Amino acid sequence: MTAILRNEARGLRRGPLALVGVLVLFSVLYFSIYPDFADDAEALDGVMEAFPEGMIEFFGIEAIHTIEGFIAAEMYSFFWVVLVGIYFAYVSAGMIAGDVESRKMDLTLSTPVSRESVIAQKAAALAVPLVVLNVGVGVVVYVGALSIGESFDPVALTMVHLLSVPYLLVCAGIGLVLSVVVDRQRTAQAAALVAVFMLWLVEGASNVDPDYEWIGYVTPSRYYDETAILVREEYAFLDAAILLAAFVLLVLLAAGLFVRRDI
Numbered sequence: 273m274t275a276i277l278r279n280e281a282r283g284l285r286r287g288p289l290a291l292v293g294v295l296v297l298f299s300v301l302y303f304s305i306y307p308d309f310a311d312d313a314e315a316l317d318g319v320m321e322a323f324p325e326g327m328i329e330f331f332g333i334e335a336i337h338t339i340e341g342f343i344a345a346e347m348y349s350f351f352w353v354v355l356v357g358i359y360f361a362y363v364s365a366g367m368i369a370g371d372v373e374s375r376k377m378d379l380t381l382s383t384p385v386s387r388e389s390v391i392a393q394k395a396a397a398l399a400v401p402l403v404v405l406n407v408g409v410g411v412v413v414y415v416g417a418l419s420i421g422e423s424f425d426p427v428a429l430t431m432v433h434l435l436s437v438p439y440l441l442v443c444a445g446i447g448l449v450l451s452v453v454v455d456r457q458r459t460a461q462a463a464a465l466v467a468v469f470m471l472w473l474v475e476g477a478s479n480v481d482p483d484y485e486w487i488g489y490v491t492p493s494r495y496y497d498e499t500a501i502l503v504r505e506e507y508a509f510l511d512a513a514i515l516l517a518a519f520v521l522l523v524l525l526a527a528g529l530f531v532r533r534d535i
Contacts, residue, residue, distance in 0.1 A: 276380065276390060280397030284363065288401035291359060292408035295351060299409075302346050303416040310337050339422040340502040343413060348432060348498035356405060356436075357443040357493075358468050360398065364447035365464035367394045368526075370457040372535050381535075391448070391527040398444050406433040425505065432501040435508070438515030439496040443468050445522025452530045492518065 335341035447464035454460035478488030495511035
């Protein structure tokens with residue numbers, strides 16, 4: 273039975289398209305200012321040396337005079353890691369809580385479908401925004417660079433999106449667990465938004481003070497380094513595997529809690 277999967281997938285088509293449109297506008301802005309920005313590379317390097325190393329790592333600043341470093345710092349380190357991560361957490365946080373609050377879940381569970389299947393199908397539907405966002409934004413960034421006479425290594429650009437999938441899935445997993453635990457949709461979505469944002473802040477703060485670096489190991493953004501991928505072409509497959517394992521555990525936790533929950 274895949275009716276839930278098909279229904280959720282249809283409902284998740286518009287959101288990512290709108291988000292791609294927003295990111296297109298930011299891409300146009302970034303690519304339009306990059307040529308002048310790159311001309312001041314020497315001055316920029318001097319300014320960057322004045323900042324603490326932890327803060328530079330926090331914002332993903334490296335080789336910012338290159339198109340790879342510039343886009344990694346200006347677009348991927350915040351808009352992709354934070355805003356797109358929040359989007360997945362927000363959407364998934366409404367999947368169960370929204371149906372429970374509207375009493376739609378009563379109708380769903382009156383059919384021959386298990387609660388575990390409900391969780392699995394809703395999680396699987398996230399493939400739609402994952403594909404739309406990664407393909408759409410990847411193409412926009414690649415074409416945008418060509419339009420100003422620059423270019424990305426297509427392998428590195430592909431990997432920065434491919435390796436972001438486990439990270440975004442973990443954000444979605446956090447939202448899914450909160451969707452099962454919290455009764456009201458808006459409350460669950462607000463909690464998911466705050467959780468992802470705070471985890472990002474904690475990871476950044478742990479880079480500033482070496483004594484607290486260990487705290488960052490419990491944050492998903494620690495295992496996805498967009499700057500290392502684009503600038504240094506370093507592909508952390510082990511970190512991606514850790515994130516995938518975390519996502520599976522979050523889905524299993526959400527399923528276990530949902531099975532025991534009285535709705």
